[in-house]
Every structure is written in structure tokens, then in C-alpha cells.
Amino acid sequence: xxxxxxxxxxxxxxxxxxxxxxLLCDAKTDGSFLVHHFLSFxxxxxxxxxxxxxxxxxxxxxxxxxxxxxxxxxxxxxxQLVFLEGLKSAVDVFFQAQEKPHPLQFLREAxxxxxxxxxxFVRDALKPVDSGAAxxxxxxxxxxxxxVLLSLGLGAVAVLDFIHYCRATLCWExxxxxxxxxxxxxxxxxxxxxxxxxxxxxxxxLILRAEGLATGFCRDVHGQxxxxxxxxxxxxxxxxxxxTYQYKIQDRSVSFFAKGMSPAVL
Amino acid sequence: xxxxxxCGGDAVGVGSAxxxxxxxxxxxxxxxxxxxxxxxxxxxxxxxxxGTRPSVRNGQLLVSTGLPALDxxxxxxxxxxxxxxxxxxxxxxxxxxxFKYFLAEGIxxxxxxxxxxxxxxxxxxxxxxxxxxxxxxxxxxDEDVYNHKTPESNIKMKIxxxxxxxxxxxxxxxxxxxxxGHYYDASKRIPQELIEASKWHGFFLPEKISPTLxxxxxxxxxxxxxxxxxxxxxxxxxxxxxxxxxKKQKNILRIGIxxxxxxxxxxxxxxxxxxxxxxxxxxxxxxxxxxLRTSLSACIITMPTxxxxxxxxxxxxxxxxxxxxxxxxxxxxxxxxxxxxxxxHGLIHIRQIPRLNNLVCDESDVKDLGxxxxxxxxxxxx
Numbered sequence: 176x177x178x179x180x181x182x183x184x185x186x187x188x189x190x191x192x193x194x195x196x197x198l199l200c201d202a203k204t205d206g207s208f209l210v211h212h213f214l215s216f217x218x219x220x221x222x223x224x225x226x227x228x229x230x231x232x233x234x235x236x237x238x239x240x241x242x243x244x245x246x247x248x249x250x251x252x253x254x255q256l257v258f259l260e261g262l263k264s265a266v267d268v269f270f271q272a273q274e275k276p277h278p279l280q281f282l283r284e285a286x287x288x289x290x291x292x293x294x295x296f297v298r299d300a301l302k303p304v305d306s307g308a309a310x311x312x313x314x315x316x317x318x319x320x321x322x323v324l325l326s327l328g329l330g331a332v333a334v335l336d337f338i339h340y341c342r343a344t345l346c347w348e349x350x351x352x353x354x355x356x357x358x359x360x361x362x363x364x365x366x367x368x369x370x371x372x373x374x375x376x377x378x379x380x381l382i383l384r385a386e387g388l389a390t391g392f393c394r395d396v397h398g399q400x401x402x403x404x405x406x407x408x409x410x411x412x413x414x415x416x417x418x419t420y421q422y423k424i425q426d427r428s429v430s431f432f433a434k435g436m437s438p439a440v441l
Numbered sequence: 442x443x444x445x446x447x448c449g450g451d452a453v454g455v456g457s458a459x460x461x462x463x464x465x466x467x468x469x470x471x472x473x474x475x476x477x478x479x480x481x482x483x484x485x486x487x488x489x490x491x492g493t494r495p496s497v498r499n500g501q502l503l504v505s506t507g508l509p510a511l512d513x514x515x516x517x518x519x520x521x522x523x524x525x526x527x528x529x530x531x532x533x534x535x536x537x538x539x540f541k542y543f544l545a546e547g548i549x550x551x552x553x554x555x556x557x558x559x560x561x562x563x564x565x566x567x568x569x570x571x572x573x574x575x576x577x578x579x580x581x582x583d584e585d586v587y588n589h590k591t592p593e594s595n596i597k598m599k600i601x602x603x604x605x606x607x608x609x610x611x612x613x614x615x616x617x618x619x620x621x622g623h624y625y626d627a628s629k630r631i632p633q634e635l636i637e638a639s640k641w642h643g644f645f646l647p648e649k650i651s652p653t654l655x656x657x658x659x660x661x662x663x664x665x666x667x668x669x670x671x672x673x674x675x676x677x678x679x680x681x682x683x684x685x686x687x688k689k690q691k692n693i694l695r696i697g698i699x700x701x702x703x704x705x706x707x708x709x710x711x712x713x714x715x716x717x718x719x720x721x722x723x724x725x726x727x728x729x730x731x732x733l734r735t736s737l738s739a740c741i742i743t744m745p746t747x748x749x750x751x752x753x754x755x756x757x758x759x760x761x762x763x764x765x766x767x768x769x770x771x772x773x774x775x776x777x778x779x780x781x782x783x784x785x786h787g788l789i790h791i792r793q794i795p796r797l798n799n800l801v802c803d804e805s806d807v808k809d810l811g812x813x814x815x816x817x818x819x820x821x822x823x
Contacts, residue, residue: 365753
């Protein structure tokens, strides 16, 4: 986790909010550093994490996690982390017919499927164990990323249903958190992606949007991060709070600064 | 650069020698962190496969793409286990050339090749590979470049003599001391004995599928399923995924797929506006990447994206691949007569570089890159 981002979001692993849906979105840049941040954040907060990693392999997250101070292999052995590696499971589900429904069953289906097996996998992974000896604080679901599900043939409605079920179980029933990453296609018209993004934006409590700079590529400022706090359940006229920062990604951390205040410029 | 400015002319050589020495120290002590979860490479035993080298940044195993200039732009080479997607230029001239450079590099290094194509027999593709410029030829080539350069560099600067030490212009020059990338002569064919000495597998689509075969309705086009099964068979049988422990000498499998997504593969993404309702190509790419991540292989795919009308689909394909390079040739376009571009044959766009095992990636500072093809060299400059 990046300490500067914790300061900006006003949280620490000890006193993070529960029952929240956080939406990470990136447009014209790569927002995966946010995923690494939240993964290490929740592991340090002693939560039980279910990570659905559809886009990269386990060792990638492990190596970056070690730079950020968490050991994913040990967390997985302890039972704190349940890792679904999308790429490896896709090979298994594609080449061999499975007896019981696999979380990525939709890859075998010709028509648009649904994500019910995936939801059942998540639910079984995160339901509280009766023995209670482990003592994890609260469950967290992390998905990287949802746009891949759209590319693989699922409809936006199916993905929204999946998130709805996850929220109902995790956020409301188990008082946990859900963090998802969605790519924003920007000016390319992608209807399904826009539906998904808009639907999730209305449901989420915290939106972190990483954008590339409008003026193009810069070596010292990698992009701009927009943070938006929302209260979706209350329809009061309270204004949502929003902050914008620019950031530069370094080897082990990300430094944030106000717009135009990059150390390279000053 | 600060050391160069303050020290004299002699220190330039020393400085660069020190830099390379410290670089090699870093790479030899850095944890190898292989992304191949199947093979058991963890531990101090170094994997020494010909034609690969570890990345300076993250210890990732890299192979050369066959073009040293492109290797440098991609941060040292193509990472093993990833997909390099080339968006073809309009007449498929330069992208097929890059494809052939990749395969020729595999033959020179002794890697196993897997060539898949729907319109050309893989044996014919292999016959047309460019000839490598091996050591004795390379010396002549270097001398030529050197002779060309000396008239300019002999002009000594009298007053601003410190500036003479700085490089003349920022040009992507390949590192000539490495045995990592090779140069190829585009006008000569590769010697027949090299092809016969190499191990390769070909997948020619019209041979592999027969139209009368009854197949169950499945999520992918028949051609894609066959290709995936073929690739998986090769990976499994030859032990690229570490499943065969008797194989002592590890090797890299180079996979080349030509014109993926064209109508010859049975896919309608290039024909219609809202094609690919079954998302065949994206599922294929996803499962292919899953296969690559768990084996010692690297893949190059050329795709005629200029034919795809659904731009959102191109964004999906880009997100599902690791490295994406787009080629735009000037042939037949108005830019051919533009004086700005008169030395170049086209533009090369690096659209995406993966961030593997790391938060950052090696993006180059310059984004406008043009390429030109000479007989013996394919240079990329900005």
C-alpha cells in the first residue's frame, strides 16, 4: 500500500470503513497500481481477501506485493488469501470438461452465459468459517478486472448482476468490502463498457479514477488521480467530495502531488 | 551524464565500463523470479537458455524479437510468456517482415518454432526467412557504419569541446556487444541447412480442418479450437511447461501466428460492423495467454486491425495482449511525399508495454518513431 494514498484517502489499515464498494477506473493509462495498493492494504488490515485475478498471473502480484511489504504466498498458505488465477483456470476449463461447475464456466459456452458459478466460488471462499480460530476481521473481494469479462462475451447486465449479488452478500450481510477495476474506453464507443461503468459508479461509495494527462505523455507525471466520495444510499443534497491529484509511479511507491506541483516542474 | 561532463575524454570509456559492470552485477544477483509457475526454476540455479537474457529491471527472462532496435524500445526484449501483437500495416509488407525476423531469430538461437497460418504454408514461410548476418559479416557492417560516421565526428569543436563528448543525436542504436539480437539481410534467404537443423512445427489451417467434420457447437470457431489444441499438445509433449522432467536442456518455444482474425480463420470480425458476436477472438487470446504464462514460450501475432471496424473491439484485444506495436507504412498514402518523412518507410507506434512484476515499465521517452528498412538493417528513429 502506498502511504501517501492512505493519507489522501484518510484511512489506515486499522480503521478502514466496512460495507463499501470501491470502484477503480482507468482511462488512457494503466490503473493497476491501485489494485496492488488495495491488495496490500487489506492484507495488512488482517482481512480475508478473495482476489479474482483475471488479467495477470499469481507471481506478478506476488513480486509486486513483496515490494509493497506483503507476502502473497504466505497469505495464501495461511488461508487469508483465496486467489483465483484466471489465466491458469481458463486453460483448465477450456481443455478438459469439468464435472462440477467451474468459476469460469462461461468460457465453454457458446452463448452469453452468466456468472453464477463465479459468485458461488466467491461466496464459498469468503463465508465465515465456524471455528473462528483464524480471526480475520472482515471479508474483502477484489476483482481485476471486470472489463475482461465483457471482452470474453458476457453482457454488462450479467456482470452487474454478479456485482449486485456480491454486494448483497459481502457488503450488507458480512459487512465486508468490494473493490473492482474497470477500464474506461474513453472516446471509443463501447456501449457495454459504458453501461457497466455507469451502473457501478452509481452504486459505489468511493471512486478512484486514474487518467492519463490530457496533454499527452510525460516522463515525470504519469497521470492524474481523481478521488470521489459518494453516498449512494442517501439521496440528500449533500455534495460529493472530490479531489484531484497527479502522480508519478516509482519502483516501490507512488508519489502524489497537487496539480502542477510536480517536483520536476518546481 | 554529469560524470561525463566533469571528467575528461578518458573517463568516458571508464565510466561506461563501470556502468556495464555494475549492471551485470545487479542482474546476476537479482532474484530470477520466473513467471513460469510450472517450471521449477526457483533457487540460485541460473537458467541459461541460449538466446535469452534477464531483464535489468525486474529479472524477467527476455527473448529477442529479431530486431535489436525494437528490443530496445520494448525494454530489452520480449518477455517469455507474453504475447506481442503487431497491428498490421495496410499491405502487410512490414508486419510480415517483423514476423519473419522473429522466426529467423528463433532459428539462429536454436529455439523451437511453431508457425501457424491460414493462407500460407508454414514451410514456405520458413523458406523466405532472411539470412542472418553472423560474426564475420557483422564486422564489415560495423566498419561501414564507422567509416560513414568518422567524417562528421572528426570535425573537432574548438570552443565548446565539452559538448563533443555528448552523443550527436538521440538515436535508438542497438547495443552491439550483446549476443542477444542479430542483424538480418533482408535480400538474402536463410541458408537451407539452418532450416533443416532447426526444429519447427507448422499449423496450416486448410490442412487441419475438414469442412465435413461434424463438431459440437462450442464457444470458439473451429479453426481457433484446433490451433489451441495444437499449441497445447506441443507445449505438453515437448515439455515447455516443465511437465517432463527428463528434458535436461530447456528451450524456448517461439509461436508465430499470422493474420489472426482475418476471414480465412473463419472469423467474421473483419467483415462486418458488429461481427464477433461470439467473442471468438478474445476468448482465443485469453486462453492462449493462459497457455503462454505457464510455459517457456513467447508468441508473436499479426492482426489486420485496419480491417476491423469495431474500434471497441480493438481496445479489448489490446487489453488482452501484453505488448502491442502498430505499424503504419507510408506506401500509397499522402505521407509518402511529405518531406518530413522522406527518409522513412513508415511509422511505428508502441501502443502498450506490459508492466510485469513491477509497478513501472520501460517506456521510452520518445513517442514519435519512424522506421526505415535498408538491406541489412531495420532502424527505428525519432
